[in-house]
Amino acid sequence: MERRLKAELWDKMHYLFRDYNDRMVHVELHYDFEINIDAFKTVLACFFEKAPVFHSSFTDNHVSPYWTVKDYNIDEVVDVKNVDDEDVDRLVDAFLCQCIPPENDIQMKALILLHSGKTTVCIIENHMCMDGGDFKSFLKVFCKNYNDYVENGVSPLDLRTGTRSYKSVYKDLSKTDRKAAENLYKNVTAKGDKHAFPLTESEPDDYSFIARRTIGAEKFPLIKSAGKKRGATINDMLTAAYFYSLYELAGFDKSESVTISCAIDLRRHMKDVSDTGYTNQTSWMQCSVPELGRDIFETLQYVVRSSAKFKKDKYMGLYGLPLLSLGYRIMPHAASEEIIKIGYSNPLIAMSNIGILEVDKLALEGHEPTDGFMSGAVKYKPFALLSATSMRNAITLSMCVRGNDRDKATVNRFFDLMEKNIDVLTADEK
Amino acid sequence: MTDALKYIDEAFGSIPETPRSYKFRMQLVDEFTERANELTHRGIRDRNVINDLIISEHPDIKAEFEAVLSDERSRRRRRSLAVINVLCSILFALITVTAFIVHLVTVNNGLSWIILIGGFVVMSVHFTSVLCAKWTAKKGFIFNSVARIQLAFSIMLVAALAFFIMLFKFNIVHSWTVFPAGAVLALIADALYAHFARRRMAIFLYLLYIPIVCALLYVILGAVGILPWALGWLLIPAGIAIDIVIIILRLVMNQGESDEMKEDSEWNAD
Secondary structure, eight states: OOOEEEOOHHHHHHHHGGGTBOOEEEEEEEESSOOOHHHHHHHHHHHHHHSGGGGEEEEOOSSOOEEEEOOOOHHHHEEEEEOOGGGHHHHHHHHHTOOOOTTSSOSEEEEEEEETTEEEEEEEEETTTOOHHHHHHHHHHHHHHHHHHHHHOOOSOOOOOOBOOGGGGGTTSOHHHHHHHTTOOOOOSOOSOOOOOOOOOOOTTOEEEEEEEEEOGGGHHHHHHHHHHTTOOHHHHHHHHHHHHHHHHHTOOTTSOEEEEEEEEGGGGOSOOTTBOSOOOEEEEEEEESSOOSSHHHHHHHHHHHHHHHHHOTTTTOTTHHHHHHHHHHSOHHHHHHHHHHHOOOOSEEEEEEEEOOTTTTOBTTBOOSEEEEEOOOEETTOEEEEEEEETTEEEEEEEEEEOHHHHHHHHHHHHHHHHHHHHHTGGGO | OHHHHHHHHHHGGGSOOOHHHHHHHHHHHHHHHHHHHHHHHHTOOOHHHHHHHHHHHOSOHHHHHHHHHHHHHHHHHHHHHHHHHHHHHHHHHHHHHHHHHHHHHHOOHHHHHHHHHHHHHHHHHHHHHHHHHHHHHSOSHHHHHHHHHHHHHHHHHHHHHHHHIIIIISOOTTGGGHHHHHHHHHHHHHHHHHHHTTOTTHHHHHHHHHHHHHHHHHHHHHHHTSSOHHHHTTHHHHHHHHHHHHHHHHHHHHHHHHHHHHHHHHHHOO
């Protein structure tokens, strides 16, 4: 008998986002040794067994969508290739830019490239299954299980399982806060701001690409100390540089207000996630500047002020969840999707700070990754998302776009401006 | 697989040996074997991992067995309910035929009608109670409201039957008072339902129902002659007085709760 899993609120929401992005989350990690392929496959297969959503097919039922657990073979999930060094970048790009349809039997794919005694591991997964925050946690648990299995023969079963419901976000709130949070029926999407990343119009020839730029590790302490002096976090510093670069790149009027939606991890409201399954718990925080500011430091002050306003709110990111849930509960799925689309406005300009990729926790058989990054979904124009991750203090900025060569040039020019503006922000620290 | 089978043996050490437990054990062995084949097919080659994975999927076999037994019990309950429903339908058909025969033999319209309506009411009450329990089991205001309407409907049906019997069989003058009495019972039943179903804001129902019940009692007792009309009206202000007492008590209790909540939020503040 076929086994079905309930499609949770965020599964349905990310399915709704199919008009805005390809719903894939990407990771790329480089190791300076050849990993144990059999062990890798065994660990991943065990994780698939523990979390069946990864080998399930999504059915867009008009009344109530659901996942159907499917059979698979781990060789369909993990593709292993022995390649030459010069082919690595091309194969990685081709792999990361693919999209797994939600109707597919598996929702995660891995590519392992073995080249000159080194290994490159790339994994993509459907955002409907889990967000960047949980994907990062999944990778760390994966590496721990892999090491325990290879070194001590411990079966790789230590993957947390449990509910995937959005309601877990309320479980650690006090009784009164929970009551209040469950009644936050407020639409908080960034409606009104028409400013967009200066990409070209969509064309049939558009292709998916991931543009990335690494900001050297030597700059990380400078950004940190410069931010500290001005009461800003690293996220604030990057956001300020994002704003400043965007005004310059897109030629926005300096007196106009612009909003960037920053992804926030709702797990901040949870004290313990050990009894929850891998899922999405992400919302948006609208960071606005009223104008460009006379210099980047004034822009930074606007950013700090804007994010402080959100951080003060103890219900940060929880607005609108009850409204979405109500929308999906009271109507058949097909109708609720249409209604939610009217009320929901996908952010045109967004940023996701995925955070630190801890090399010690991503080490395999004692070998820490030499390089790597994570990024969000490939956005369809005019939407744009800047993802930021750091590894060994080197910050990788990435932008996944479905566009053309001109868009690629625009994104690279944007990264140039980001680098320039980060240099200006940290000039006093040198 | 040996480890997994040993695990089953160990787990069944604490389960009394019965034909049912033996059947469950055999099912489990089949399931474990099938699962091991499935995992091998999916690409896990390490036998230890397969064993550990299967065992981790059945952390408490005893609880699993109890769950199976409880599931079977509830399935049996459901089956017997279905049998009762079928029997009720047959009974209703028999009642209809009996009423028809009584009518033909005795030419007593009143008696045959009472048999017919009685049968219909008993059937309806049975079915509405089943539906009422089903709706109650579902969460949500709408389901609860439907269940409450069904409850009131059942009571009024019984009242209607009582009215027919009292009027046509015993020719009681004040038979009509059964209807306001039915309404009183329906309101009390609804209030009790709200209480036991832990309906939010049930207090407002009580406050609304008490004066209405008092007014209806005034009419019933006055009509039957138990309480003189001139004195009976005092039931209405008495109902309002009870309301006021309830409101005051509730306010005092709420004050206590809000103090507790304040302490709670202070405790959890950053």
